[in-house]
Amino acid sequence: MKTTFLALTAWLLAVHLVVAQKPGAVPEWKTATSNGYSYRYVTNDPMKTRFYTLKNSLTVILSVNKKEPRIFSFMPTRAGSNTDPRSNTGLAHYLEHMLFKGTDKYGSLDWAKEKPLLDQIDALYERYNKTTDTVQRKAIYREIDQKSGEAAKFAIANEYDKMIASMGAQNSNAFTSYEVTCYLEDIPANAVDRYLALQAERFRQPVLRIFHTELEAVYEEKNRSLDNDPWKVEEVLMAALFPVHNYGQQTTIGTVEHLKNPSLVEIRNYFTKYYVPNNMAIIMAGDLNPDDLIKKIDQKFSFWQPKEVQLYKPAPEAPLTQIQTREVFGPTPDNVRIGYRIPGALDVKSSLLATLADEVMSNSAAGLIDLNLNKQQKILGGGSTLEKLKAYSVWSLSGRPKKGQTLEEVKDLLIGQVEKLKRGEFDEKILRAIINNYKLNAIRALENNYSRVSPLLDAFVNDKGESWVSYTRRLDDMGKITKKEVVDFANQWFKDNYVIVYKRKGEDKSIQKVDKPTITPVATNTDKQSPFLQTVNDMPMAPVKPVWLDYKKDVKRGKAGIADVLYAPNVENQIFRLGYRLKLGTYHSKLLGLATQYLSFLSTDKLSAEQVSTEFYNLACGYSIQASTDYTTIRLSGLQENFAPAVKLLETLIRTCKPDEKALEELKGRMLKQRADTKLSKQSIMQGLMQYAQYGPKNPFNNQLTNDELQKVTATELVAFIHGLIDLPHTIIYYGPEPLAAFEKQIVTLHKLPAAFATVPKKQVFTQVAQQENQVLFADYDMVQSEISWVRNTKVFDPAQTPIVEFYNNYFGGGMASVVFQTLRESKALAYSTYAYYNTPSKKDEQYTLIGYIGSQADKLPEAIGGMNELLNALPESPVALDAAKKGLKKGYETERILQDAVIYNYLSAEEKGLDYDERQKIYESLDQLSFTDLKKFSDEYLANKPYTYCIVASEKRVNPADLNKYGKVIKLSLEEIFGY
Incomplete structure (x- = not known):
């Protein structure tokens, strides 16, 4: 709930929000029977959920949602890392990985x-697990590696992924947490039988095959x-927080x-038990x-x-009676985290409080x-979050320091804000706004599986679902909670009983890397298939029938003054965007x-910056400003009832905001600190390297004000x-319940447009470079792993290429059934994460980029680079994977619905790509004509x-840049060259 600004008055909710309970209606369990199966349900449940x-x-x-022909499925077991044996931690997570490996069928x-x-x-x-002698352990592992290679000759890797892809499933994944291991799929509605x-079959008798390569993937994850x-x-x-x-x-x-020291016996016992x-x-x-569906499942x-299952039942934790301080060191920026242990999710009243x-502490608005x-701007940034767990929950605060702080x-x-909470130094009206915010988001959640x-x-x-009645009535129960109860709760639980962790920039001398074992790549037999796969796919x-967009019919066009209007009706509820x-x-x-950040700290003639945020929150609306390379979109969303005052408030803010020198100086200081912090992020460094590779030394990533230029910008400027933003040429986009004609009439009175739009500043042009020879761009970073990206620009966008590009991406590197994943992770155990895709440009005059x-671990870098290069240079053929990629794409398009x-x-x-049609249709209609020969020709022409x-x-302590010369000329880039400041 931290990312939304929406809140409603109780009166508006009573009129519009059907999630709220009927007066006097109290959700309760009821029983019904249909088609020979009894089920329970909770009265007034807007999801109309059935519990069998x-x-x-x-x-x-089961919960019915007919919005699109797809179904989202979870298959959880109530066992996670809590139930790992103390002598075999990580076991539940191991098993999660292995349940993608197949069965005896x-x-x-x-x-x-x-x-x-x-x-x-x-x-x-088992011998390896019990052996302590280093020499003997290495000998045993060589035997494991050798036997694994023999066994892999009879294994077919990723058959699960191929079957799930063939039926058009998406987001195939799993996760393990403290109390649950869960397997998830998003499938077409017509794929239920498959x-x-x-x-x-998956849960009947899983086989722990190809274990040692998957174990290496877990090593990488660690x-x-x-x-x-x-x-x-x-x-x-x-x-x-939890010493017990x-x-x-x-x-x-x-x-x-x-x-x-894994034990397959223990893993198998865990499966049998839970x-x-x-x-x-x-x-x-x-x-x-x-x-x-219930009949089919049965x-x-x-x-x-x-x-019989014995779930984890630990001894209770003793109360924390004093502040505990910890420190963590690492290369990322300094920050602080404070955690309190509080009652868990099963304590319903405490959970609501x-x-x-x-939310009173941090709701992203008020x-x-x-x-x-x-x-x-007293800190670089801060917030709070609540992690609800079964036995105990954790409430934590976090903050980042400004420069010199x-x-x-x-x-x-x-802690000062916690004390304000405990003293009740907040307006009681915010409780109603928070509750109404939750109600509105509950409506939105109904649209999404x-x-x-x-x-x-x-x-x-x-x-096991008993708490669903409490969940269904949670909004009404929250509405009955008083300010005094919240304050009393804070005083009861938020004392000098917290844990504070100072994350300081510095070397972490405690890191114990998981060493790379010697692993011989195993056969994956990706071109083979089992009879069971054929049975499922048959x-x-x-x-x-797929549904394509017809832009002439589906996008309504209008006019508001000199501005074009694009319109889509909301026929479901009273929300507008x-x-x-x-x-x-x-x-x-x-x-x-800089300007869009500055806006959030500015006042108008009548409202302070804090009051502006509060007004938007109370109006059930929130605004955002999102900039891309060529466009900036100012968005406003909320309840249609408050459309007019919300638009007026946004217009007033943009048109009449006042210069504030102090706020700007604070913002500059925070931005300079944020810039320094960003240079400590390996993800940002890699992003900068890749932009450098695509565009050269002057690129979109480092197209920023230098620190000196930043300091010279004035508040008046x-x-x-x-003030001039909405005098620039722009299109008005509206999705909401108001008819187009009525919207056009209303928006011209609220959104004052000039007689003629202002001139747009000249655009800077960035040209993608042509890779004429291999080159290595290197950045030093203190870490265990190495991060490697390949970049190659090819040709200008060609809509005729779109079908082959989509087919190639799905087959080659786009998921767990892809060639890249199967080879580099499954066969060679080189990585936890790996992918490759031929990126389609967003504009018609830009080039594709591979x-x-x-x-991977730094000591695997040569093998990792060699492995990816081998695949790029000689595209492997797998008829089974090819068929899965093609069928998966087609079924995905058939069930995809673009809405709202x-x-x-x-x-x-x-339009940006010069198209006047839904390109998905062209892809769909071309797929049956495409073959591996087409993919091979495409790969050979542009990539091989x-x-x-x-x-x-990577770290120079673990990777010697001089050793990289065999891959191309090495250029070690400074952070200033990468970031532009």
């Missing part, structure tokens, strides 16, 4: 021959965490020592028929037998931290970013720039054996 419990105690939770060419080899590997890992057949300062802060904070509970005593990924129907659920939301999963207290610290001073300022299943997952994890899917799309971008003015990436104002922005995007620029961020 099958005969084998499997929980099934899929993922294997010959199970009878594969199984004895896997049994030998099991035994070798999906259920695959999931039933090493990435060692380079992630926020992750380290989280671990230190939780360890101090596994929230703090073991991490999800596990310790380095346990990662080095992956049972009475501990799992199937949660689905979307275009489904509950009566038909039939597919009836083989599953329940077992904590939610309100958190919270105590927002107004008193961020708006007044200590972390201790930031801490004092944050993922937003439906997420709270249902929480309810299942907490108490299951019929009812045809779904307004946009002014200015023909001014970062290529036109370096002042743009900036305010004049802001972008490749792999993040996304129709308008899709049209504008097409061509010059590339390698962008590498």
Whole structure:
């Protein structure tokens, strides 16, 4: 809820928001029967959720949403890192990875021959686990590597991913947290039969094949965490808050020592213990028929037998009675985090009170931290967040220091706001605004399948869904809470009982890297398939007709004064979204970013900057300004009832904001500190290197005011720039319930337009470079990993190439079933994260760019570069993967629906590329005619054996730049060259 500005008055909600309960209606459990299956539901549940419990105690939770022909599915087990044995931490996470590897029916060419080899590997890992002698361990690992290579000859990697891709699924993934391991898919509504057949088999008898290469991927994930300062802060904070509970005593990924000593026997025991129907659920939301679906689920999963499950029940934590201080060191900027341990999600009243207290402190608009610290620029930035866990929750504050400010001073300022909360120094009206904000967002969540299943997952994890009645009535219950109750809660729980973690810039001498074991690449047999895969792919899917946009019909056009209007009606609710799309971008003015930041700190003749934020919050509206290279869009959204006063407030702010020298000086100081901090971000450094590779020394990334130029900008200059923004040529975009004619009539009275638009400043032109020879751009950064990106510009955008480009991306490097992922991660165990794609430009006069990436241990850099180059230079052929890529693309397009104002922005995007049609249709109609021969020809013409620029961020202590000369001329770039300041 921190990213929204919306809030409504209680009166407006009573009129418009159907999520609110009917007067006197109290949600309660009821039972019903349909199609022979009994289910429970909660009265007044806007999601109309059905809760089934099958005969084998499997929980099934279904919610219907007919907005688009897709279904989002979660399959959780109530077991996560909390239930890892203390002697085998990271085990739940291991298992999550392995449940993509198949069973005895899929993922294997010959199970009878594969199984004895896997049994030998099991035994070798047990020996390895119990052996301490270094020489013996290396010998055993060589045996593991050798046997794994033999076993892999009978394995088919990524059959799960190929099946799920063939049915048109998207976002295939899984995650492990403290209390749950969850498997998620977004599938077409007509793929239910295939999906259920695959999931039933997946959880029947998983096989832990290709284990040692996947284990290396987990090693990489651990090493990435060692380079992630926020992750380290989280671990230190939780360890101090929870000296007893596994929230703090073991991490999800596990310790380095346990990662080095895995036990397949323990992993298999874990599966047998916790992956049972009475501990799992199937949660689905979307275009489904509950009566038909529950019968299919029952039939597919009836083989599953329940077992008694002992969930994690630790001793209670003793109260924290004093402040505990910790320090974390790393290369990223200084920051501070303060954490309080409070009652968990099962304590419903406390959870609601904590939610309100958190929002009073920080809601991105009118919270105590927002107004008193961020708006007044007393710190670089700060906020609060609430992490609701089952046994205990954690409320934390965070802040970053300005230049010359200590972390201790930031801490004092944050604690000062906590004291204001405890003294009740806030307007009680904000409680109503917060609650109404939640109500409005509850309506928005009904439109989205993922937003439906997420709270249902929480309810299942907490108490198998029993808390859904509390969730359904939470908004009304929040409305009954008084200011005194919030203040009393704060005084009860927010004492000198917190943990404070100072993240300081410096060398972390405690890092223990997970060493690279010697791994021989294994066969993946990606060109083979099991009979089970063929059976699943042969299951019929009812045809779904794709729906293409017709820009002439779907985008309504109007006029407001001299401005064009693009219109899309909202026929679902009373929410509006307004946009002014200015023909001014970062290529036109370096002042743009500074000016739009400055605006948020400015007053008008009648309102202070703090009052402006509060007024928007109370009007149920929020504005944002988003700049791209050629355009800037000023957006305003909220409830239509408050459209007029909200537009007037925005216009007043932009037109009449007053210069404030003090605010500008504070902003400059904060920006200079932020700039220095950005230079410490490896992600930002890599982004800069890649822009340098695409455009050369002068590029869009470093097209910024220098520090000297920044210091010379005046308040008067900036305010004049802001005042003139909406005199520039712009298009008005409206999505809302008002008819077009009525909107046109209203907007001309609210949005004052000039007789003629002002002249747009001349645009700076950046030309993409042609890679004539291999080159290495290197930036030194203190970390365990190395980050490597490939960049190559090719030719100017050609719409005729779009189908082959999309096909290539899906096949080559766009997901877990892609060639890149299967080869570099599955076969060679070189990375946790790797991908490659041929990036289509957003404008018709720009060039395509091949972008490749792999993040690996520094000592794997030569193998990582060699592995990606091999794939780029000789595109491998896999008929099975090719078929999956093609079918997945087609089914994805068939079930994709572009709705609401996304129709308008899709049209504008097409216009930028010189198109007057929905390019998805061209792709869809061309796919059946494309073959591997076409992909190979495309790859050979533009990518194979061509010059590339390698962008590498790594530590000189771990990678010698001189060793990179074999990849091309090495240019070590300074941070000033990369960032432009």
